[in-house]
Amino acid sequence: MHASGLSDAPDLNASDDRCIPGYAAIAKAVHKHGGRVFGQLSHPGKATRRIKGGMRAVTFAPSAIPDNRFHTMPREMPLDMVEELVASCGMAARRLAEAGLDGIEIVASHGMLFAAFLNANANVRTDRYGGSFENRMRFLTECLAAVRANVGDMVVGMRISADEVEADGLHKGDVLTVCKELARTNALDYINTTLGSMTGPGGSIHVVPPMGVENAYVAPQAGKIRAVTGLPVFVAGRINQPQIAEQVLRAGFADMCGMTRAMITDPDMPNKAAEKRLDDIRACIGCNQACIGHYHAGYSISCIQNPLTGREHELGELTPTTYAKTILVAGGGPAGMRAAVTAAERGHRVILCEANRQLGGQALLGQLLPDRAEFGGLVTNLEAEIGKLNIDVRRQTRVDRALVEMLAPDEIIVATGAKPYEPPVEGREDGHVVGAWSVLAGGVNLGSSVLIADWRADWIGMGLAEMLALAGHKVQLAVNAPHAGYNLQLYVRDHWMAKLDNLGITVIPHARIYGVDGTTAYLVHALSGNAVVREDVDTIVLATGHTPVTTLEKELHGLRRPVHLAGDCLTPRTVEEALYEGFLIGRSI
Ligand code: SF4
Structure with a gap:
């Protein structure tokens, strides 16, 4: 003004x-x-x-x-x-x-x-x-x-x-x-x-309160303002679905609900609510990644679940295909699911194969962390979209060259994701060193004192630290970055930082794992090169990133059909890039 x-x-x-x-x-x-x-x-x-x-x-x-x-x-x-x-x-x-x-x-x-x-x-x-x-x-x-x-x-x-x-x-x-x-x-x-x-x-x-903050948590205070003023009151704050807004209104806390991110994720949300098509609504999960995250980075706001937002002029509306093809999507993580949905929406015949019993890929692991259950919401949203389209979903089906030749699709989208990357840890055989994925899946015993070697500096290290501290472990988070959550949107990071502090978790910045000797963990300060030694560490958890799964891509070399790559199998990044690339390929074939 x-x-x-x-x-x-x-x-x-x-x-x-x-x-x-x-x-x-x-x-x-x-x-x-x-x-x-x-x-x-x-x-x-x-x-x-x-x-x-x-x-x-x-x-x-x-x-x-x-x-x-x-x-x-x-x-x-x-x-x-x-x-x-x-x-x-x-x-x-x-x-x-x-x-x-x-x-x-x-x-x-x-x-x-x-x-x-x-x-x-x-x-x-x-x-x-x-x-x-x-x-x-x-x-x-x-x-x-x-x-x-x-x-x-x-x-x-x-x-x-x-x-x-x-x-x-x-x-x-x-x-x-x-x-x-x-x-x-x-x-x-x-x-x-x-x-x-x-x-x-x-x-x-x-x-912009992140995932983990309770839905509609401002409503009771809005209700007090409404009571003392007698004025119409609006309220916002983690109201991401019409059902939640309805509860706020029925409880008399407010007269109207503000829903910003919910509308970025699904601009048709009000119309779908009015038509009682609640199951068709793609709900915001509060990740803050592409909306406020993009804004803070100086880019147009978007949404990980709705990549068209912020790119409407550049990409335009999805148009039906003029020639329906058979598309085989290998991998039912976020990239493969989004590619399958987008291609099917355009009118292609889509076969979506996933090696595991469940669709969702790494998002299924993410939702196991404290306050990250909503992360699974993006899988739920995509599954609902898949369910409404005529997509042939084949679970527990690993795609190889023989299957491709048998199905003879017109084009193949490879979205086979990534697997954990573990750097060499000197003396690993003399200590107890495990991977983050296996800890998340609950398949390993951990000692009472745990050090997490966090290379990604994102939700995996912070989430694991919180999860293990809540389970009673003494936790140290050694992060190879200036601070924990360095690669997270800052409200998400700061919300988590407060929880780590409340749980008494020690954060060691600029620390890269080097070796282990019994219960002694050896780290290197990333800037000074000095040794950082931590005694009495029972278990080291490696949250040291991922490496692409390229087996199928290599098997398909020389195949005389178009092969497209999307998501972490290109190079491991975040779910945003996976969904965006799946979306782009789905609309381009
Ligand atoms: S990027 Fe995440 S928080 Fe932002 S609108 Fe989309 S789902 Fe919601």
Whole structure:
């Protein structure tokens, strides 16, 4: 809503009149489908890295108090700048109204500028915008008044964190007081509740709460705000299916549920819910990988389960094939399942062979970890899609060249995945060294003291550490990276970091496994090369990555039919790449 909050990130901007045609196009597109679209007015305050031209720009806040997440020391807003922001808020609202949007929402959530003015720990001003509760409310109330003056009787609401979950953030009681006051003065048509704060790592987890956080966990607090204000209340936060939203509404916690990731995963979710086709909904699993993960990495948001999202212009809608072929898919992990579904959707005859009894590949192992059960949701979603298509699924069927020649498909998709990679461990025969997959599958005895050698620095090492600590083992997580979960989306990582800390797990950064001698584990510091020695280690668990399974690919060399490779059999990565490659091949053949 004001240039002082903008950075080089591709965020929506309403700070000058040139934005109006763009917002008008959005409104038109949404209205065409019977939807309504509101514009959120926000300013990050100090809660931003604010990069401009590759450099860190000045950040502004009510007071010069440092930010604990982005490590910014903001500049205190001069009084005339505060007044300018109030006016700019009204003008931004006017632009959105002129563009034809249906409502305006002030974003006073997540510790950003509006919330910072409300917070006595973030606002220590001595002018009329700081000090007493009335003064700390002034910026918000003046902005709301400016919005109202510019948009007339248009719907105007406010988003607020019911609790910022940061020691120096707004707490439940503070938020109830703010909401009560705004209800008393009839400043709002509704309140949109969420949780958390951008200003610290603990509160940030709740900005996009990951898998492992309870579904609809903000709802009870939203219900309290609804009770004290009497206003319509929206609530968001891990509400990923219509059934869960329905429970929230029936319990009287809220009047409407916000569902962002659920809509990214399945944009048809509302229509399917309205038509009572609940089993057809592809549910978000809260992995945070391609939605907020892509956003933080500077890419368009997408979804691991819906790779078309964010690539609509590039890829276009799926089109039926003009020539139906017989497609053999070898491997029923995520890549093979997605390829089979996509090819079948286009009208091809698909045979999907999986060597094991169950479809799902490594996702089946992932779901065995604490709080990762929803990971299996992507397999459930794909199985449901397979069930609706005429796909010939053959379980316990390993594909080899003889089978290919017998089935004589027109094209073959090889999605045979990966198997564990274990580096040489000197003296391995003198110690107890086991692989992560066998531990996950429950097939090995472990000593009471376990060291996990974590090369991938992702969910496998952290998940195993939590699982084994919960089972009573003393756990050390030696990670060959600056920190555990280095390759995870940061909210997923930080949520897990807190759990590891609560369980007393020792994390050893920059450590690569080297050898073992009885109960002594030898590691090497990846930067200094110094030895890192750990005594009294009963078992070393190797979470040291994977290597592609290329047997079938090699067997098929010289076959006079097209052979495509997808997923980990190309090179082991994550489930996102597996699903994306399966999708691309399925739509290209
Ligand atoms: S990437 Fe994961 S968290 Fe994000 S929308 Fe898709 S399933 Fe949900």
